[in-house]
Amino acid sequence: MSDCLFCGIISKKIPARIVYEDEAVAAFEDANPQAPVHTLVVPKKHIPTTLDITEEDQKLIGKMFRVANRIAKEKGIAERGFRLVMNTNPEAGQSVYHIHLHLLGGRPMHWPPG
Ligand code: 5GP
Ligand code: ZN
Numbered sequence: 001m002s003d004c005l006f007c008g009i010i011s012k013k014i015p016a017r018i019v020y021e022d023e024a025v026a027a028f029e030d031a032n033p034q035a036p037v038h039t040l041v042v043p044k045k046h047i048p049t050t051l052d053i054t055e056e057d058q059k060l061i062g063k064m065f066r067v068a069n070r071i072a073k074e075k076g077i078a079e080r081g082f083r084l085v086m087n088t089n090p091e092a093g094q095s096v097y098h099i100h101l102h103l104l105g106g107r108p109m110h111w112p113p114g
Helices: 006-008 055-075
Strands: 019-023 025-029 037-043 082-084 101-105
Touching: 006 025, 006 037, 019 055, 025 055, 037 055, 055 082, 055 101
Parallel strands: none
Antiparallel strands: 019 025, 025 037, 037 101, 082 101
């Protein structure tokens, strides 16, 4: 989608620190990190919100989680623990309407979240 920030990053029109990429998924460092590790895992397919996930996306969504696990292991936070978050729509704080899995870690995470 031409006016989507994350489609712009995926197509390399907008710079980002990409840490993982395959045919279906990309991951890059969040520009405004909320923890020592804050990486965003995105599908290359433009899906605006989690409400738009369809049956045909099931494998893709599973892959996003597997990529997040891999990055957590690479960054040495898997055993300590980490948080995976997807915000949906305004009240949850979604600001970019291309789904993304936040991988957060490297510090204790609080619960309930704010
Ligand atoms: P949301 O609020 O939609 O759940 O998460 C959007 C995330 O994208 C935020 O954590 C924000 O810091 C990050 N972000 C916004 N603009 C950019 C950008 O241009 N580059 C990168 N790498 N991250 C961005
Ligand atoms: Zn997009």
